[in-house]
Amino acid sequence: MGFPARRMRRLRRTPALRRMVAETRLDVADLVAPLFVREGLDHPVPIPSLPGVVQHSRASLLAEARRLVALGIPAVVLFGVPARKDPIGSGASDPSGVVQLALQELRDALGDDLVLIPDLCLDEYTDHGHCGIVGRDGLVDNDATLERYAEVAVAQAAAGADLVAPSGMMDGQVAAIRSALDAAGHPGVGILAYAAKYASSLYGPFRDAVDVRIAGGGDRRGYQQDPANRREALAELRLDVEEGADIVMVKPALTSLDVIAAARAELELPVAAYQVSGEYAMIAAAAERGWLERRSVVLETLGAIRRAGADIVLTYFAAEVAELLQHGSG
Numbered sequence: 001m002g003f004p005a006r007r008m009r010r011l012r013r014t015p016a017l018r019r020m021v022a023e024t025r026l027d028v029a030d031l032v033a034p035l036f037v038r039e040g041l042d043h044p045v046p047i048p049s050l051p052g053v054v055q056h057s058r059a060s061l062l063a064e065a066r067r068l069v070a071l072g073i074p075a076v077v078l079f080g081v082p083a084r085k086d087p088i089g090s091g092a093s094d095p096s097g098v099v100q101l102a103l104q105e106l107r108d109a110l111g112d113d114l115v116l117i118p119d120l121c122l123d124e125y126t127d128h129g130h131c132g133i134v135g136r137d138g139l140v141d142n143d144a145t146l147e148r149y150a151e152v153a154v155a156q157a158a159a160g161a162d163l164v165a166p167s168g169m170m171d172g173q174v175a176a177i178r179s180a181l182d183a184a185g186h187p188g189v190g191i192l193a194y195a196a197k198y199a200s201s202l203y204g205p206f207r208d209a210v211d212v213r214i215a216g217g218g219d220r221r222g223y224q225q226d227p228a229n230r231r232e233a234l235a236e237l238r239l240d241v242e243e244g245a246d247i248v249m250v251k252p253a254l255t256s257l258d259v260i261a262a263a264r265a266e267l268e269l270p271v272a273a274y275q276v277s278g279e280y281a282m283i284a285a286a287a288e289r290g291w292l293e294r295r296s297v298v299l300e301t302l303g304a305i306r307r308a309g310a311d312i313v314l315t316y317f318a319a320e321v322a323e324l325l326q327h328g329s330g
């Protein structure tokens with residue numbers, strides 16, 4: 001037995017050496033915080049399946065946004081929970097709907113200090129809980145839904161959105177939204193497209209957060225992707241680029257590291273990944289039981305998502321990680 005050909009361990013000996021040769025790092029500027037705002041609240045309400053995350057009132061949302069700016073977080077994705085839901089999700093495009101009012105307030109208070117990205121979908125606003133308009137056959141009608149998405153996009157842009165983030169996985173949604181924004185005089189508003197979005201069981205806690213139950217015990221497998229497929233995800237990503245997306249997103253993150261890596265290798269524009277509610281809940285629950293060390297698992301998973309190739313990461317841990325990085329314990 002000879003000696004090892006190459007001593008890999010030399011560069012792992014001290015923290016300073018390891019830091020010097022680290023290939024990826026977490027930076028607060030890469031993190032986006034998802035936030036929930038609920039119509040009619042006068043104080044924030046905790047979300048049991050997302051411990052530490054709340055449904056905000058408009059006032060507490062503004063306070064949280066100011067705190068995120070102070071922490072150096074560049075952007076938020078906003079989800080609205082309306083007081084009333086209906087079949088077409090009217091609240092999503094109502095100029096006095098909860099997200100539109102919140103966008104205006106944040107823009108007035110914060111100027112351009114925070115990138116404002118409303119999620120663009122109907123599920124939070126429809127009484128049946130689907131991401132689009134349900135036709136007589138009980139299926140989500142793709143093209144009728146595109147007309148609604150166009151209206152929502154224009155309302156969000158008028159209220160002050162920097163980017164809109166369509167998450168409904170309808171065919172042609174990016175093109176429909178791009179042309180609606182341009183026609184309404186908002187050529188400067190961009191699109192962060194949920195391009196490869198799987199029909200995942202990891203969105204469960206999110207649906208609690210926005211009070212969504214899909215009618216008749218239904219699911220989203222008729223529009224979101226089958227987790228078995230990778231090539232199909234690349235086709236979705238390419239289509240969104242062709243249709244005019246400014247940033248493409250893959251979701252969930254930890255179950256899609258292969259897709260994130262392929263997207264980064266193939267595309268030039270920024271690639272985002274969403275560490276979704278179930279990913280957060282798994283870590284939070286295990287840490288609560290003392291089965292995992294919260295801080296190190298958070299940093300390891302986010303690090304892996306960055307290593308796979310994500311430029312931007314949406315995570316409910318954003319503020320916590322920003323604090324960790326600030327105090328140098330990252």
Ligand code: PBG
Nearest residue numbers: 121123167202203206276277278
């Ligand atoms: C749809 C939407 C969902 C999420 C983001 N946008 C839920 C779904 O597709 O059912 C999930 C986010 C998460 O789980 O954190 N508006």
